[in-house]
Amino acid sequence: MTDESAFDRLAPFVREFIYAQSWEGLRPIQSEAIQVIFDTQDDLLITAGTASGKTEAAFLPILSLIHTDAVGSVRVLYVGPLKALINDQFQRLEILCHEGDIPVHRWHGDVSTEHKSELIEKPGGILQITPESIESLFINRTEKLRRLFGGLRFIVVDEVHAFLESDRGVQLRSQLERLSAYPSSGRPRRIGLSATVGDYEAAKRWLNPHNPEHVRLINPSGITVPTRFSHLHFATNSADIPPELIDDLYVLTKNRKSLIFCNSRRDVEVVTSELSRRCQRDGLDERFLPHHGSVSKEIREDAEARMKDQHRPTSVVCTNTLELGIDIGQLDLVVQIDSTHSVMSFIQRIGRSGRRPGEPRTMQIYTTELSPNPGDSFYERIPFSLLQALAVTDLFLEGWIEPPLERTRPYNVLYHQVLARLVETHGSSPRDLVGFFLGSKVFPGVKPDDYADLLKHLAQIDHIEQMPDGDLILGLAGERIARSRDFYAVFETPPEWDVLHGTRTLGRISPSPDLLPGTCLLLVGRVWEVKQVLQDQKQVLVAPAKEARNVMFAGAGVPEIHPKIGQRVRELLCRDDVLRYLSPRGQMALAEARKLSDQFNLGKKEMFETDHQWILFPWTGSRAARTLQIMLKQNGMDADFPQMFFPWVIGIKRTPELKDLRSKLQQVLNTTITPADVVSSIPVELLRIHKFDEFLPDALLRSRAIVEWIDWEEARTVLMRLSQE
């Protein structure tokens, strides 16, 4: 469809709005969306980068369709991941809605009671809402739902990619299914807006689990976005960030607006204070502000507000807290200190810059690497930090993204939705209740037996009870949970456990399934051995480690690394191309690593013998590496990750009994070991990592770990490769 003919189909007030905005023309995604929305009854997924006009692509035709009949019921539900997703784009659309006499309502915690009752009294137009507020509507306004949504026609989900893997995403899908029962005109059409995603089929399934083939995809191909990189690499002799890196960062950002991403809160604090010291030295006013989960809400909001002031150079140093769409205005560039763990995260971060039309996305990457000591083994001389960053950038330039981990067995969300559904329906027979969830396809991996187990368990702990007529209602304990303000959200900041050495608190970490006595962990710049895990007090007692062995691989809270990144690291070692964006020192480090790789034939060889251990290169992802470690340990092998943060080197201690590693690995492959066996060795308390996990039976927690915590297939593939080398 041509630009003009798509344009002509829009309602007159929409056309006039477009003209008044002085657009050059409709973008291809907008023309295409107009056609799909007008000519089909299908759902629609629009994926395109930031500032690509996605929101308009969906809303121009939607508003054209609803404006003649905008009131009487909410017509469009607009769901976003953030409480105040009132970004620039929607503000522009609000003018348009006003022109078309289409009311726009918001519903979240900060909206006044009058506004809420105004919506209830005169429902209509667009309702902007978060999943938590939908839940609150279901719980607190049950009897108004038909009035509110009886004529709902469209559900627009913004930032779908943020929902694909998360508990909230599961919650939202379940809510959409529950909501679809209310409109008298049938199921509202769903429109998903997303940044590029790694697996379009998964995203379609997310949007419409019943008929993913009825989701049209608008995915502009061949559109390239100008992108600018620079990558500086530093070799250091300590764990601290080198001063010359800070100096460069300071000159780069002091007169600009930027976001500076670090991978830990500690780095955020260090970088902010070092940059601020330099400001003081030069007599500049304060312009570098920290932003992470431990920073108080007021300070964070102040930082966000100051970023919006376009006239002052301000930079915010942050962890992933600013990765997702909090509106902080226009940025000149984004800085990444040390590599991201995923291409997805890289895209989110770089996408915060270049939001003005025609302006390139701009990212400065800094990596640091400890200089090797003279006696180090060859695998300790490989600059994995640099290589991981290069692999992520390389995959990004190729257009690859991690496919989302589809959540098939999120039992904790199922628990939540069971309680919520019982409130919404004022009790329900077990058959109706289970039938609804089975029919909804929101929890595809949950078997009928699992429902039975869950309901039995919930009855035991008094979260539900059965009436004499067989109907299930909330039990007293369940009522307390469902009626608390805390109930609406399925996420919570991960519980943090104190790490203690004697009486001194070293810091806090998230509990994870591999946090066991004897493992080592890295904190405040040194390696500690875990002595005791006090689950009830949420404390971990540690002592300085004599040697770094059994170093636990990244616990919960640290993002997983996809196998493809490990494979790309290996390819980079074998290639001989010049990476233009990399600084001379980085080029040198890469060249040396390539020489080393050549010397040891890392392109082919994956197993090496040293005096006291075997060194394996599985070149895989973090979940598979974790699975391998558990399998090896269960078979009597002392396996660990000597390179701590990187899952690409496994060390196995040589023992008198273990002579031939290859045949031993072969043996492991041939045993009847199952995924269930692998997770059985993990203490169940360590698997309680999500909200509401404490109300789930142990068996379900282990069942979830099989699909979410380990990667059985990939681990076996790697094992097979290693045993056959």
Added chain:
Amino acid sequence: MPVSKREANAILSSLSAGVVPRSGLRHVAVGRLREIAAIKQDLDRIREGGATVRFVVGRFGSGKSFMLQLARSYALENKFLVADADFSPEHRLYGSDGQARATYRELMKNLSTQTRPDGNALPAIIERWISGVQAEVSTKQGSAAGASEFTEAVKTSIMATVNGMEELVHGFDFGIVLNAYYQGYIEGNDALKSSAIQWLRGEYNTKTEAREALDVRSIIDDDNYYDYLKIIARFAHDVGYAGFLICLDEAVNLYKITNSTARNNNYEKVLSILNDSLQGRTGYFGFIFSGTPEFLEDQRRGLFSYEALRSRLSGSRFVTDKMRDFSGPVLSLPPLTAEEIYVLLQKVRDIHRETVPQSRALEDAAILAYMEDSLRRIGAKEFATPRDLVREFVNLLNLLAQYPEKTWQEIVSGLPAPMSAHDDSEEPTEQLSEGNQDPLDRFTDFKVK
């Protein structure tokens, strides 16, 4: 007819401000031939004793006001009495707080004739009428008019006209006031004359005051002003004008009334005006309203929200873009064609060249390129208005005259002409940022999907 310097300057400054020039319209009129013919036809019908109502409908800046001004100047040339006013929140057709009377007063203030094209023609009309009657009487009686006999004869003739109006609603009070004016005229009582004019212009606020000054029982107010307009139309004919034309612009202000009762009351007034004309209850009287399409067609708040108006005004279903109906009351202005705009810009350029000292001749090809550039924006075909295009074009011509070194493209794009790129061939060996060098220079560009 060549354009005079004074007219040319007025045209250019009006156009550059985006308003319609009050005179000299024919120098910049293009197209719209059938619309103009329709208006002329209306004027003929009015002259013959009929009544007409037209709705000129078009987007902001599409030339509605231009059409109205054009109609106004044709009517004046053809001996019509013309009054015009813009609707606004304070000027409506119906109001309970003086908003309707305010419109009436505005119309009277702008009441124009060919000899008094700038308004305030009411006293002159009356004087002209009186002196006309006097001349007629003196011709009949010969010049031997003895003072009292002559005065009586003139009065009889005047009363004949006035009595003719008594059949009209409020005609009696109108006659009293005209009589009072004549009384003042022969007595040389300027105070009485000006009271009569004030009353006719709707400036009396209370009946008590009116009674004291003119011995008349009523005043012109929100409720009866339309009846007085009808009387003026009749009067206009009786005293020798071709008829009375009223032009009301910016009708979107009625659409914008947020109180639906108030809005509907205004639309009801439109309906009674329309009915009067369709049913022949008025004569020598014409209305032209102009408004945007939503004022007419919007089913929720526009005229079409009022069923009786919708059925009378909605176009024939046979009407297409190619075959339009000029006999119905609605005259919708299609966008000017590209050719018409081209001719218009040429005319503007020619006026500019002859008027502004440093004006540079922008050749026809440049005008075409400029138009193309302006019409490339999405929606421009539908929404780009002659007003915007012409305003920007005049401003462009003005800038070209002031900056002789610049081309029109440079002015339009706001960009300087491309210069040779800043050459920095020295290879930085150390990439770290130091001193004055901007670290952004070291970045490498990619195109990423």
